[in-house]
Amino acid sequence: MLFLLNNPVVAVVFLISVGFSVVMIKKIVDEIKLNQGLKIKQQAMRVNQVGKGLVKRVSALGAGALAPVAVFAVALVIGLNVTPDTTNTDIIDIQSSADIMTIFEEFNDKFETNYYRGGWFGDLEVMNDSLDMAPTSDAESLNVDQGSDDHSEVNNQVDGVDEMDNVITDGLYIFSIYGNEVQVSKAWTQALGSDALELLHTFTYDNNWGCDQSNFYPMGLYEDEDRLIVVGSETTYTCPDYEDNEYPEGEEPMMDYWWGYYEYHQKTKVLVYSKSDFTLEDEYALRGNFIGTRKIGDNLYVVTSQYIPFYNEDVEVENYLPYYEQNEDKTTVAYEDIVYIEGTSPNSFTSFYQVDLDSGDIDMEVVLGDGGYNLYVSNNNMYLVGNIYYFWPASDILAVEEPVYEQKTAIMRVSLFNADNEPALEFDGIGYVDGYIENQFSMDEYNGNLRVTTTVGWWGDVVNYLWVLDENLKIVGQVGGRDLPEEKTLGLPGERIRSTRFNGDYAYVVTFLQTDPFYVINLQDPENPFIEGDLKITGFSEHLQILDDDHILGIGFEADEITGQTIGLKFNIYDVSDKSNPVEAFDNPAVFLYEEYGYGWTSAIWNHKDLLVNLDKGILSMPFSTYGWNETDDYWTYNSGILLFDLSLEDGIGDHEFIVHEENARFDCNVYKSLFIEDQFYTVSNKYIKVAPIDDPTNFTNSITLREFQYQTDPNGNPEVDTDIIED
């Protein structure tokens, strides 16, 4: 009804259709009555005349009467419940900027409300010149030493597909990011062990805020045998009115980044340093906002999104074309290399880059469409999740108030290999599913199939799905859905998917509203997946970590059984050795109730790379923070440290230690990463790297200072945070 009220033209057509049908039906009834009367009369007259074509005639009339309503209903069904044909994806090749302008116009005509305009900052303009990174360094030439192969690795989702992290180690060095700095510390050597710990090198990047200034923030690090790779985001600000001298001489306009008075331009930068002397070997600038990255062998993959104000009739497409700069050599994408996926909002150029770190060659695929929000990369393909809109076919003809469309989740696939099986990016299709994809762990490629979990709806009417898509990204199997018996639904009524982990032929899914149904889903037959077992316990896991085929570690929250409110942190192990009957492996999961420990949180819940799990070492660790009240000095303290547990499959999650860098610290010492090399346990904060034996982790044997902070006091002499950084 609301739809008809919002669409008066459609409402009129609907009423006319219904009116016509009513008149026609009345006519049919009259006709039947008349001819039945005639038949009886003629039988009484003992003649046989009637009945010729009565059924045929009534059938035709009935069809005619219902045709308008049927046509109307079909149009609505087609318009509002479009089922995308994934075998026939409309991929539009682009030849020129005119093609792109046509796409803009057609999309705007359909999607009259420009509901998404690309964030808070308004229009963007092209950045013409690359600004120097100007990293400063106080490093001297570095000693080459021998580290260890027995060290912690980044907690990658997929074996063989590296994910960047803010602190990494290669067994010799620890590379760490904080703010606009990347630091290289020697951590462990064969000769000195952890006594070798020392800060070697600090890269400090531009951090200039103001008109025509730029800043660079490193977001993650990779390392391999020869290289340290820094991936970061460079933002340059331009102030169009500044040059017009509209401001009094000597006064610069105030920057207001939150309210968008100024224009900004973003590049994703890749800086490649040699590990032999930490000199900058290669610099790549990839236009656009950073979406995601992975590294497989010598190939680095980066996805960026360049926003285009497509609703602006004066937009000049060439100003927004993706390009990359390789050591100052600039290459702009050719129009012929851009594809548009019909139905996607043409608000961005989404660029997939493959950087061969050995040769420096860059391959690029550009898709005009909606910027993606979740990136999953297997050893063969990249999958980027975005939105796609299916418009009612007549929505651009009828002047209705709101465009009629259905939003679906599109999963774009870019192959990492060409037909000759050589590393090269090739756009390889798109699949569609209903619902929102929670994170990268919601996707998994296995034996050519892509498995995906989604949630449709946000409040109340929530439906969860697990989809299996074949190699053509066409749905072939499904678990969950509407109007199913409870044993076949994924989640109890109102529950959302909170975490997913795939492991070969099985998927483990946690949903939550008040309790934690943990589902074991059998995917051995991709076309007929089914829930093989489930377990209902209190609390819920936000992240599932595979320990082995029979044990899953859950990182999440404890919750009140009645209200569903979270009441603490909870770490537990699921025993899935009997897939039909998953159980909690141990009676006493690690639970940190707020009422006992104070409000606490761990970043491992939302960042799996902050989680360190190693069964060989028997450890489970993660950052953990709480607030506390310092009775002596009468102020709040921020207790940030690393929570380190004993971990084994025999005894589960055991005793824990809490490793802090400063006792009763103020809000300045954030311990955010833990690593190990050999039997030494390293903890990294914004101020220090400290090391201790794994079996005695609070008894530091060595420590280095990375930086110090200076504090101001308020008028009462109480400490206040000052974010000024004093260089070490």
Place this chain on the structure above:
Amino acid sequence: MFKLKVDANEHKMIKSELNLIESKKYDYVLTTNKNLVEEDKINIVFRRNETTKVARLLDLVVHGEDVFVVGTNEFGQKSVESRNFMYFIVENDDVYGVLHKTRLLIRMKLYEIEELLINKDFIRVSKYCLVNIGKIDYIKPALNSKLDLLLSNQDHIEVNRAYLKDFKEALKI
């Protein structure tokens, strides 16, 4: 007009063999059991194996006396039994009796024909037309509240609004 009083198991079959339509008000009782006769009615008692003869008898009863209408066409004067006419129609002040393949010019007024055929199930559908109900193949209501009659010779005749009520009453609708 008729009431059939036979064994319940055979009622449907006999009724079909006699091509019979029963009615609440009836003058004739048809039965295979002489004990079921009704004294104030005309009773026809028959044996079960004589339904064909009884059917012919009923045809005579229903159809009554033959009424012949005289008219002329290009082959001269013809006398045609009334049930064979599709309809009678006035054209240019002449009355025509329309048969399946031909039509006869009738030297009578239309109302005279109507009176002549008053018991022969002809019905006036307009000021100018008298239709044989037995020759109507199909009745199609038109959107203008008229009826379109399709006759067995594929001619179409319109039932005027003024005659609609009488037409429906004739069909007992």
